[in-house]
């Protein structure tokens with residue numbers, strides 16, 4: 005039998021099946037997956053006296069009665085552990101006012117290493133005691149987690165909306181808008197060095213390293229990708 009053959013399975017079995025379907029990789033065109041549209045959000049949590057937040061793109065309203073949101077967060081993120089422990093979060097849609105700054109600040113470094121809210125000029129909190137940003141976002145939605153689903157690398161949290169308010173009328177951004185208008189274009193952002201030093205650009209986020217040689221163990225300070233993701237500018 006062709007090993008890509010996937011037997012038809014009743015839908016009810018798929019929902020509860022502990023088995024993953026047989027190999028379908030060669031039938032998957034990633035471009036089709038990239039055509040799924042996403043928003044971008046700051047996900048805020050608070051555990052004890054620690055405030056933290058990260059950027060996520062997987063968030064959606066899933067039901068209206070009751071009003072429920074689903075988010076998906078990588079288990080490696082500190083924010084993930086904080087949400088899992090406290091069962092509370094603020095979801096803040098990023099707006100067209102956002103620059104690269106909130107992405108670098110909340111999406112390219114972990115609250116395990118830095119206090120991301122240390123230099124927050126003004127403190128804004130919702131009734132649940134969690135922070136939200138004074139700019140870059142257009143709304144804040146406070147949620148309580150009712151269910152979590154272990155998806156391997158990520159956890160999906162299903163949550164009830166407890167409070168929601170609009171802050172500005174600036175439109176929400178999509179992932180495609182971020183790629184086109186906010187994320188630096190690696191090659192455009194960096195011109196080759198004219199002096200004695202060489203330049204390497206991070207092909208993931210556009211960070212430019214300048215020096216005689218790029219250290220083999222170099223880690224991009226913006227997006228944490230390794231030296232292998234850097235390209236020499238010539």
Ligand SMILES: Cc1cc2nc3c(=O)[nH]c(=O)nc-3n(C[C@H](O)[C@H](O)[C@H](O)COP(=O)(O)O)c2cc1C
Pocket residue numbers: 044056057058059060061062076077078079080081082083084107110111112113114115116182
């Ligand atoms: C554009 C963008 C989209 C991201 N989307 C997600 C996402 O959907 N889920 C997720 O878990 N992390 C996502 N991240 C990565 C986290 O924001 C990042 O790992 C962050 O540094 C984690 O911080 P923390 O450890 O303080 O929670 C995204 C980052 C960026 C820049």
